[in-house]
Amino acid sequence: MTYRSKRRWALFILLIGLPVYIVVASSVVTWLGRPPILVEFAIYMALGVVWALPFRTIFRGVGQGDPDA
Secondary structure (H helix, E strand, C coil): CCHHHHHHHHHHHHHHHHHHHHHHHHHHHHHHCCCCHHHHHHHHHHHHHHCCHHHHHHHCCCCCCCCCC
16 A cells, blocks of 8 residues: 555544544444443543554554655
């Protein structure tokens, strides 16, 4: 994957995918019933880390300069 396409995908994931993921995750947790506050906090902390794991190859190196330039 080229540097330019990685940057575009990263931007798409952060601007479109992440807000959709947040809405879906909070809807699912609400739908399951309101757990105790510490359990709910742990669920949101875990979901906050889990969303990025499949995309780490896309995000890796995007904040640095273009290696081809």
